[in-house]
Amino acid sequence: MKIALVGCGAVAQAVYVPLLSRRRDLFEVTAVCDLSATLAGAVGDRLGAPGRYTALDRMLADGGFEAVVMLASGSHGEAVRQALTAGYAVLCEKPLALTRAEVAALPEGRLMVGYMKQYDPAVRRAEELLAELGGAAVIRSVEVSVLHPSGESQLAFANLTRARDVDPELLASLRAAEDDLVSRALGEQAPDSVRALYGVALGSICHDLSLLRRFTGSPEEISHVETWGPAPGSIEISGPLPVAGRFAIRWHYLEDYPAYRETVTVHHDRGSLELVFPTPYLMNAPTTLTMVSQGESRTEWRDVTEAFEVQLAAFHAYVNDGKPPLTGAAGGLEDIVTAQRVAARYAVHHGLPIGGEAA
Template sequence: MKVALAGLGVAAQVMYLPLLARRRDLFEVTDVCDLDPARAEATGRLTGARPHADPLEMLGRGGFDALVVLTAGSHGALVAAALEAGFAVLCEKPLAYSRAEAEALRAGPLRAGERLMVGYMKQYDPAVRRAAALLAGRAVRHLGVTVLHPTDEAQLAFARVRPSRPAPGALAPWLRADAAALDAALGPDAPAAVRSLYAGVVLGSLCHDLALLRTFGGPPVTVDHAAAWDGPSLEVSGALRRGRYGLRWHYLPGHPAYRETVSVHHEDGTLELVFPSPYLMNAPTVLTSSSPDGAAEVRAVHRDVSEAFELQLEAFHALVTEGTPPLTGLDGALADIVAAQQIIRAVAGPSVGGEARDA
């Protein structure tokens, strides 16, 4: 399957390009694009792919089957252009900043929702798949998440990432589109700190945990409480279809390592997942399951070094070649945008308008 990449930053350099090279049995990278022409040309020399500095020009030229969208910001406009041009799309989260961008995809040509996969790699983590199987329809009493997030620099010190330096003129129209999407989502008068919390924290990181909520207990039914404070830190709680949830996300610049813990308490025991930094390829997520055996408690620990990003790419190949539905498509991504807007409304109250006011 011939693929093109748009955006050659951290995700491309650390995860996608190495894994696509590893899986030459499934993929051929034919085109790469970055708004920094030098970054595109350097990547083209390394991969043998055609370099581009304009993603729309790359779509117009074609010559590939599918697009992997790894750009910063909202992805709604680029995903829409790719689907309209007839390409299947794997889009890194978030799909979009606004509900309007996502809903426009539903109205687009070529049954766009059936050719779109949104990249929540943790859903493909073997520990998550095993946990979902062990849960097997049991009622979730409570699902709790705690994320301890150090600086990106600390997590990426090993990776030697080459930065992109696009010219201001090349970047400007995409920044304007992001600003317009945030205006639609939160209203034009939303404070800068609220816009940053929404785009950078909730849709930029916590959305992975919204996807895990959907996986284990369904999307949030309510957001009963949300608060943010210095750091930033964010806590959210509310109801699931069966049970309740609590999310805690902390930016801790001096913390020694990324750590994410997910605990699912159900009627017959507990499932606990501890995730490593997502940038460490093939580092296992540790799943511990606790269940009763008569009067005893049985604890089983599972570790699987299969790489979640690689399993996600395999699933994308299956979507394009066999029509196998992804774990998150348009509907799941839209549910996460709605939940993100409900969280921001609960945090910021009347200071937000736009879609979030009525989410």
């Protein structure tokens, strides 16, 4: 399947380039696009892509591919809209957008939102075990802990090509456009603390929201939100699950922490299912699933199959065979709504202004 990449930054270079290079049985990259001609050239060279672009509209008009993989930072709403309107299938990295309105503006089309943890073999195994136990109704609680070091430390091994050739005025205009979208989501008067919380919810915690959607469904209520420490600091979110039990997420930015670590534990009536995720940028580093059952029996399960690679294969199956993805536009929208509920709960609790869609 011929595809085009949009965004040639860290995740493209560290993850997608090596995976697409070894999955040439499924994909041929015919075009790449980035604001930086340097990055487009570097990634194009590594993948042997003849098309190198710095403007999305021109790439979409020239064509020569069947699908688009959106890897750029920030909101993807407008870029996805353009690609779907042009008739291309789209795999879009999270978040799909920053506002509900952007999702509502998307035309009909083949859209898959990339939450690679949903495709992790250990997560799929945990889903199977939970179903055997009785599904969401047996869950007592879901507890999440994320220890998040700096992105630079997580990507130190990757030897990334850096972009230094993008017009500063263009970057400033794009940042202003992103700020405007956040204002539409949270209101013009939303303070920096609420905006920062929303950014973390949609940029990182959304992975845990995507797992809640798989295990239990999205939370319909956020009971408590608190933050502390130097920005982006620590975040605590909790509330009831839609079927049974409650959830609690504790996310900590620890710049000099030795390594990324994410633990998701599902406690049920007869034991626990614990998932421990390594840094997402290391290929084929297995997630560990530990099953705790009666009699303190502990069983560990691992699979080195790369979640990002399974996700890419699922996108191929979606486009070519019509097999539905685990997350489409509706799931992406659910996570935006939950992130807005998180921001609103925090604002109300602290007497801060909240408006826009979150109101």
